[in-house]
Structures are given as C-alpha cells and as structure tokens.
Amino acid sequence: MMKMSHHTHVHHNLDNEENFKRIVAALDSEKRKQQLSAEAIIGYLPELAGKTVFDGGAGTGFLTLPLAKQAEKVIAFDQSQKMLELIQERARNARLTNITSMSGDIKAIDLPDSSVDIALVSVMIHEVHPFEEALKELARIIKPDGQFVILEFESETMHANGGHRIPSHVMKESLEKLQLPIIQQLVPAEGMYLFIVGKK
Secondary structure, eight states: OOOOSSOOOTTTTTTSHHHHHHHHHHHTOHHHHHHSOHHHHHTTSOOOTTOEEEEETOTTTTTHHHHHTTSSEEEEEESOHHHHHHHHHHHHHTTOOOEEEEESOTTSOSSOTTOEEEEEEESOGGGSSSHHHHHHHHHHHEEEEEEEEEEEEOOSSOOTTSOOOOOHHHHHHHHHHTTOOEEEEEOOSTTEEEEEEEOO
C-alpha cells in the first residue's frame, strides 16, 4: 500500500510494545496515505454493497475500516492478534459492527471454499513462503464469480537490505501456472502493481 524508505516486516517482534508502536506508526503514516490511499485501492474493486470481503494482512485496518463502510461484512485477517485487537478497537470507535477478526496462516485460511466475494491482500504476500500457496488459498475461498486482488511493490531485484519483493512478471507467471484467470493487471502508483484475479 505504500513505499517506505526501508522494508518494514510487519509481523516481527510485535510482542515488544515499542516495536508494535513503531510499526503501527509506520503503517498509519501520512506518507503511506499519500502514496496510495485506501480509497484509491478500493476504487479498483468491484461493487462492495452486500458483499463479504476478506482483508488478508489487515495490519492496522488501513483498508479494513474503509471497506467495512461499504461492504456487508469484512474479515480482517492477520498473523498478529495484537493488530486484530487494534482493528476491533478502531472499529468500535468508528461504530462499525461488521468486521470479523481472524488470525492464522494465509497458506491455510480457516474459511470454507467459495465463502467470500472479494479477497484482498495488500503488500503482504511477499512475506509468505512459498507465496503460491497463499494464491491457491485466495482462489479457494472466493466464490465462483468472486475475485481476489493482489497489491504489491514492483521489483527487479532482491533489495540489499533484505526486503524480499516479488516482481510483477514472477507474480503473473505464478498465477498463469496455477491457471488462475488474470482479469486485470494495473500500475496503481509508481513502483507498485495490482492484479485482479478470478477463480479457476
């Protein structure tokens, strides 16, 4: 969702309060909103009214809360229980009652097949290894006419600071290998890419 001067691994050492606060501040920063706002990202999605949306790697609720204002139900998914508690606190403050929290492994999502209309994973899938397993799960949980959306940073190399990126051509090849239909490929902001994908 944003371009930072260095790669922030969202899920590292979140039990440490200082680390947690620092990461929340980075995820909530104005720079992030200016790079690509939640509204801009949501603008690429299909109509949300009456829909169930899965927000994978929900973090601080950057997308979860705006999604909940339009969709019938949002499932906020994150590895960190602490992040999910923060989202629920923010949801209460915003008087949003349609957000469900779910923690776990995105390579094994605890949802039935064909149970959500839209699944969105924003700047998180590069932290999943092998990331193809997450793609399979996203395809599994969307309804036959559903879509899943991948937003990631573009990259031609492995960054020297250790931040792993998946170049768009690698993502495209992986989707094609899994025989998942690419509905659209976009460049929503400089240095980023977005894939809208259907079910097999």
